[in-house]
Amino acid sequence: MRDAFHEDLDKISDDLVEMTTMVGTAMSRATTALLEARLADAESVIASDDDIDALRRQIDDRAVDLLARQQPVATDLRMVVTAMHMNSDIERMGDLARHIAKVARMRYPESAVPEPLRQTIVEMAQVAGRLVQMTGAAIADKDVHSAIEIGRVDDEMDELHRKVFAALLGQDWSHGMEAAVDTTLIGRYYERFGDHAVAVANRIVYLVTGRYGTEDEGLER
C-alpha cells in the first residue's frame, strides 16, 4: 500500500495525464476547425480551454496543499515541484490549440490554410497528437526513454515547420498576405506545442537522472 503522500502525488500525476488527453482533443479539434472551416469545432475548442485552465489551477492548488501538509523533502519534493512545472507547460499547449481555433474562427467560412499547405498542416497535427500522447505516457510511467523519444519526434515537427517557411518563401506563393500571416502564426503555434512537450519530457529526464536536457531552440527564426 502507498502512503498518503504518494497517493496524493499519484492523483496529481493522473490529473496531468488527464490534462494531456484534454489538450490532445483540443488540438485535434482545432486542426479540424482550421482545415475544414468548422465554426462549431473552433468555438468548442475556445470554450473548453476554460476547463483546461480550471484543471491547471486545481492541480496547482493541490500541489501547494500537498507541500503544506506533507512537507516532502529530497526526491519527493522535487517530484511535486516538477509536477507544477509540467502543469504550466501542458496548460500552455491548450492555449496554443485555442490560438489555432481562433484563427479558424476568424477566417470562417474560409479555411485559413491555402491548399498546397494542407498536407503539411495535417502532418504537423499528427505529430502534435503523437507528442501529446507520448507526453501523457511519459508522465504516467516516469519513463526516461520515452521522454527522450519525444525530443526525436519533435524534430519531425521542426522539419515540417521548415516546409511551411519554404512554401511561404517559394516563388509561387499566390495566396496573398493574409494567408501568409495566418500560415506563419499557425506554423509557429504547432511548433511551440511541440516545444512544450519537449519541456515536459526534459523535466522527466531531470527528475529521474538529475541532469538537464537541452532546450529546444526551434528554427533559426
Add this chain to the structure above:
Amino acid sequence: MRDAFHEDLDKISDDLVEMTTMVGTAMSRATTALLEARLADAESVIASDDDIDALRRQIDDRAVDLLARQQPVATDLRMVVTAMHMNSDIERMGDLARHIAKVARMRYPESAVPEPLRQTIVEMAQVAGRLVQMTGAAIADKDVHSAIEIGRVDDEMDELHRKVFAALLGQDWSHGMEAAVDTTLIGRYYERFGDHAVAVANRIVYLVTGRYGTEDEGLER
C-alpha cells in the same frame, strides 16, 4: 531583523529583480541589433541568454532548497511557489529577446524590419522596456497597484501589434514575403514578451489579494 526564511526569500526576490534587469538589457540590445543590423549586438544577446538560463536554474534550486529546509506553510509557501512561477515567465522573456536577436542575425547585413514599420517596432521596444522595468519594481515592492498598471501598459503593446498587422495587410506592402514572415514573427515576440510581464503581474495580484487576474488573450489571431 528578519528570520532566516524571509532573508532567503528576499534573496530570491532580489535575484528575480536582477533577472528582469538582464532581460531588459537583452531586449533593448536585440531591438538595436534588429533595427540597426548590428551583428555584434545580436550575438551578444544570444550568448548572454545562457546567463539568464543559469540564473533561472539557480533561483529554482534555491527555492526548492528553501522549501526543503524551512518547510513553509500558508502565505510563506505561496510566496516561494509564486517566485518559481515568476522565474519561468521572466526566463521566457529572455528567450523572446534571443528570438528577436536571431532574426536580426539571420538578415544581417540587412535589417529585417522594413522602413515603414521601424517606428512601430521602436515603440514596441519602448513599451517592452517599460513593462520589464515595471515588472522588476512590482516584484521588489509586491505592489498590487503597479501590477495592475502593467496590464494597462500591455494594452499599448497590443495596440502596436494591431498596427503591425495593419501594415502587413495594407494595400501597399511592397517588401516581399520574407520581410512579411519576419515581421509577423517579430510582432508576435514583442507581444508575447508583454504577455509574460502580465503573467508575472497576475501572480503578484494573486499573492497579495488571493484573486486571479485575467489571462491576456492578445489579439484575435
